[in-house]
Amino acid sequence: MHAALIGQLTIDGLLVGGVYALSALGLNVIFGVMRIVNLAHGEFVIGAALLSAVLFERWHANLFVVLPLAFVLAFGLGALIQRAFLRRLPEDLASAEATSLLMTFGLSYFFVGAWLTFFSGNFRSVPYLTGAWTLGPFSIAQARLAAFVASGIIAVLLALLLRYTALGRSIRATSQNVQGALACGVDVERVRTLSFALGTAIAAASGCLLILIFTVNPETGANVTLASFAVIALGGLGNYAGTLVGAAVIGLAVSFTGYFATAQVAQAAPYVLFILVLLLRPAGILGKSGA
Amino acid sequence: MKGRTVIAFAIVAAVLALVPQFLNGYARSLLYITVLYVALAYAWNVISGYAGYLSFGQVTFFGLGAYTTAISVTRGNLPWWEGALLGGVISAALAVPLGYLMLRLRGAFFALGMLGLAQTLQVVANSWQLTGGGSGLFLPPGSNALPAYYWTLAIGLLTFAATLFIDRSAFGLRLQALREDEQVASTLGVQVTTTKVWAFVISAIVPGLLGGGYAWYLTYVEPVSAFATRFDLQAVAMTILGGIGTVWGPLIGGVLMSQVSEMLAAQYPQAYLMIFGGLVVVLLVFLPRGIAPAVSAALARHRARAAQGHR
Helix, strand or coil, X not given: CCHHHHHXXXXXXXXXXXXXXXXXXXXXXXHHHHCCCCCCHHHHHHHHHHHHHHHHHHHCCCHHHHHHHHHHHHHHHHHHHHHHCHHHCCCCHHHHHHHHXXXXXXXXXXXXXXXXXXXXXCCECCCCCCCEEEECCEEEEHHHHHHXXXXXXXXXXXXXXXXXXXXXXXXXXXXXXXXXXXXXXXXXXXXXXXXXXXXXXXXXXXXXXXXXXXXXXXXHHHHHHHXXXXXXXXXXXXXXXXXXXXXXXXXXXXXXXXXXXXXXXHHHHHHHHHHHHHHHCCCCCXXXXXX | CHHHHHHHHHHHHHHHHHHHHHCCHHHHHHHHHHHHHHHHHHHHHHHHHHCCCCCCCCHHHHHHHHHHHHHHHHHHCCCHHHHHHHHHHHHHHHHHHHHHHHCCCCHHHHHHHHHHHHHXXXXXXXXXCCCCHHXXXXXXXXXXXXXXXXXXXXXXXXXXXXXXXXXXXXXXHHHHHHHHCHHHHHHCCCCHHHHHHHHHHHHHHHHHHHHHHHHHHHCEECHHHXXXXXXXXXXXXXXXXXXXXXXXXXXXXXXXXXXXXXXXXXXXXXHHXXXXXXXXXXXXXXXXXXXXXXXXXXXXXXXXXXXXXXX
8 A cells, every 4th residue: 555645544534533523522521521422412513514514505604604603503402402301310320321312312313303304315515625735745635624723723722611711610520520519519500501502512513614524414413423422432431632542543444444445334434443442442442441 | 810811912913913804905004014113112122121221223133134034035035934034043143242242331332332233234235245235135026015914913922922021020020130230130149141131132033033024025125224223213212102111111102103103204204203303302301101100000099999999
């Protein structure tokens, strides 16, 4: 195999990995605070992606307008879902987990149906920034680079929020110990609502960036959920640094299988990796063993 | 009590076997679909209801059974029911190692592991020559509906009987024990791994057998409909509506929802997904234990009141 080709696929894979990392960060924020794996995560990603595609088709709407819009809409939708449904999960932890899985599974199909109604089943993409820069033997697609950079900026903003704001401290406290957070006067219900809303909004942001690179339709959400979950399973649940490593691995897997097999096989690649890692190292690549 | 159960069971079986003779084609197809969906819901209820391992990918085995049958008929010239039987055998044989691997995962990991498995097999069916790729395989058309119905009915009745047995047996108690707390169950001497792998095999062999009947009924198999995750959504919604982890839940939920499901899935797929997905969410909030427990509680109250009245 040609060295230049390997280099090219590596660049493409790592750039896509940035978007996967962002989507997975959203999933991880929700999991950290609520101990819920949101199976409807991919539907929020895809919903925002399709929204931005439609706005681009109709009015040539700029990414920098659509992304904040999708972020705000998804934030509101997430808060609503948490207040209306997820807040009513049973107290008992084991049955809360089962109920949350069933509930978000139901939500995911609800939104697949909703997106099919709004956006039809057509595959869409956003032909924005279609050019590429040449860098020695490699070409760097502008759309991929823009998506990567934007993902990075949002991830840094998220990190700053978690590190330096009162909300961020409450989120981290609730993730570590609910009882302790309650004892310190944290309004845990409010933190949960804001975290779910924030995670959903981040999913939407990643969707607006994902569609710069991939073509999607309403039924591709499950693949995104699987890929995002694979990223955090690889990196270890709740481990933010691990998320970046996991995302790089998934990005590379998608890029290489997409070239050497078909785009369809590439969709299954994150899943196969995910299963292999779970079976060999159940706590993730960077995780401590025995989780 | 035992004798009465057997007699009631035999009467219901006989009625369901004779009913198609008096029905037109459309009503027959509704009957077939109802029996199929109820049986699939019962199969899901074993691993996810009794054992508590939520699987969103049992359709894997349904698709496997459908494809095994289609390949046996078109490429091996076997009679379809031998192919369908083979589908069940392959599903069971695959479920044993798969169960040992997958059931090490818990919660979301298991749920997504199974969901992804179904999607991966869909990709395989789409890309493989043996399975006819994206266009699938066509079976000889003809009077396929009635044999497929009897096949499905027989498997459905067996699955119901198996659930009745599970609900009253030590095996069922072991399943429920590991659902509540796997570690405690293990401490109390439950062979946790063996028990849950058995449950998984039961939940795999049933859709494996039903898939063959479905392929014969439709006279074609293609990747999207054979591995459609909507079958799992349906099983989830119907079982929760009726009562998850109960004997009567899948029957109640399945009978109530099958017609709606069939009408919507064909004509209004968007509305179908929104209604079934939304139903799951709303039920979990307002009626998380389903209809069956509510009915039995009401019956118990009624009996208690009647007993008091006699005194």
